Amino acid sequence: MLSQVSIEHHVSSNENPPMHTSRSFAAAVCVTTLLLTACARDAAPPDAAAASVDPLSIHRQALTLDTHLDTPMWLSVEGWRIEDRHSVADDGSQVDLPRIEDGALDGGFWATYIPQGPLTPEGRAAALQAGLTRIGEIRTMVETHPDRFALALQAEDAARIAATGRHFVFLSMENGYPLGLEPVALLARFYDLGLRMASPVHFLNNDLATSSTDANAAGLPGLTPLGEQWVAEANRLGILIDASHASDAALDKMLELSRAPIILSHSGARAVFDHPRNLDDEHLRRVADSGGVIQVTAYSDYLIANAPNAERQAAIRDARAGASRTLEGRRAQQAKLREVDARYPANRASIDDFINHLLHVIRVAGVDHAGIGLDFDGGGGVTGLDEASDYPRITERLLAEGYSREDVEKIWGGNALRVLAQAQQLAGPAQR
Numbered sequence: 001m002l003s004q005v006s007i008e009h010h011v012s013s014n015e016n017p018p019m020h021t022s023r024s025f026a027a028a029v030c031v032t033t034l035l036l037t038a039c040a041r042d043a044a045p046p047d048a049a050a051a052s053v054d055p056l057s058i059h060r061q062a063l064t065l066d067t068h069l070d071t072p073m074w075l076s077v078e079g080w081r082i083e084d085r086h087s088v089a090d091d092g093s094q095v096d097l098p099r100i101e102d103g104a105l106d107g108g109f110w111a112t113y114i115p116q117g118p119l120t121p122e123g124r125a126a127a128l129q130a131g132l133t134r135i136g137e138i139r140t141m142v143e144t145h146p147d148r149f150a151l152a153l154q155a156e157d158a159a160r161i162a163a164t165g166r167h168f169v170f171l172s173m174e175n176g177y178p179l180g181l182e183p184v185a186l187l188a189r190f191y192d193l194g195l196r197m198a199s200p201v202h203f204l205n206n207d208l209a210t211s212s213t214d215a216n217a218a219g220l221p222g223l224t225p226l227g228e229q230w231v232a233e234a235n236r237l238g239i240l241i242d243a244s245h246a247s248d249a250a251l252d253k254m255l256e257l258s259r260a261p262i263i264l265s266h267s268g269a270r271a272v273f274d275h276p277r278n279l280d281d282e283h284l285r286r287v288a289d290s291g292g293v294i295q296v297t298a299y300s301d302y303l304i305a306n307a308p309n310a311e312r313q314a315a316i317r318d319a320r321a322g323a324s325r326t327l328e329g330r331r332a333q334q335a336k337l338r339e340v341d342a343r344y345p346a347n348r349a350s351i352d353d354f355i356n357h358l359l360h361v362i363r364v365a366g367v368d369h370a371g372i373g374l375d376f377d378g379g380g381g382v383t384g385l386d387e388a389s390d391y392p393r394i395t396e397r398l399l400a401e402g403y404s405r406e407d408v409e410k411i412w413g414g415n416a417l418r419v420l421a422q423a424q425q426l427a428g429p430a431q432r
């Protein structure tokens with residue numbers, strides 16, 4: 001049995017959410033803007049014949065990317081190497097080169113994620129150092145495997161690199177904590193290191209924004225004045241703004257202030273499961289109306305309900321305590337987590353639940369505004385979608401639902417790359 005344990009774990013909603021299974025055949029509303037046409041809103045999947053073609057070959061031919069890979073957290077684990085084949089059952093990791101190739105993933109956004117710590121000079125300084133170290137580790141991974149990876153800096157680099165048989169690596173930042181009280185100067189510094197997508201906040205409110213999961217966020221402005229400066233600087237640099245984890249108020253403010261469309265790199269649909277990390281239909285539409293994209297996560301606690309279980313949580317904390325900086329340590333930890341699962345079983349979402357969220361986002365936001373960001377190695381992964389080799393199952397399911405090859409290509413990468421390209425086109429002259 002695979003571990004159901006989530007790294008991102010926090011309080012889940014207890015509500016039994018309404019499931020959206022009905023399909024609307026309402027007429028499509030077409031919104032034409034300068035750079036895109038969004039016509040599939042509320043439309044039925046158009047091409048039932050597509051289901052008869054070979055899903056794996058369509059998957060392999062599409063330019064595929066995952067917008068939220070937390071795999072960089074493994075790069076400093078002693079004895080774990082990106083080029084080796086691992087398994088989630090053995091050490092808990094979900095992405096490595098052999099599995100990326102099994103899953104025909106062309107590339108993705110590799111996250112520099114720094115957990116929120118104290119908003120003190122020491123805390124901010126440590127976060128900056130950790131962020132610089134992590135982004136350096138990702139760059140080293142690319143530089144030491146030049147035949148397998150290449151750093152992508154412009155949206156169009158993705159197709160160019162994939163055509164050479166290598167995997168493109170965009171650099172992203174989850175949580176603006178490392179930017180501390182200098183978001184403008186430090187965002188530019190990270191841009192120079194290759195950063196092309198960034199989110200302001202994670203589980204807790206910080207110097208920039210309020211978080212969807214911080215109990216103290218209510219009533220506060222979504223963005224602080226520093227957060228507003230962060231938006232302007234991200235726009236100026238052409239860094240794609242990622243609103244996953246942000247509170248609704250922060251998302252509203254980013255939509256209001258950003259000159260470029262924004263992304264939610266790993267989120268779900270609140271109408272399918274009512275969780276603050278997910279977007280309600282109004283926000284799905286507003287992100288789409290602004291030209292943005294919602295990438296759907298495979299993080300179980302955001303997909304389905306699970307009753308809180310204090311004993312399970314305590315057992316998970318125990319299992320995680322102690323050494324995990326080595327591969328052997330991770331294996332031992334994974335074995336303990338499996339015991340926790342056996343002793344305190346929890347609901348684990350399946351690929352069906354993930355697909356429910358994805359289909360809902362497609363129906364409400366439109367096929368031009370949905371994508372894939374599974375949160376592998378950050379707590380993502382559901383039964384049937386456990387590791388990178390499982391990516392083709394998403395394509396198989398979309399084709400079975402009647403989506404066309406063109407739709408699949410948009411969902412797998414075309415939409416996210418379009419939004420990145422727009423952010424880059426709207427950047428200041430020095431960045432173009």
Ligand SMILES: [Zn+2]
Pocket residue numbers: 008174245266375378
């Ligand atoms: Zn996350």
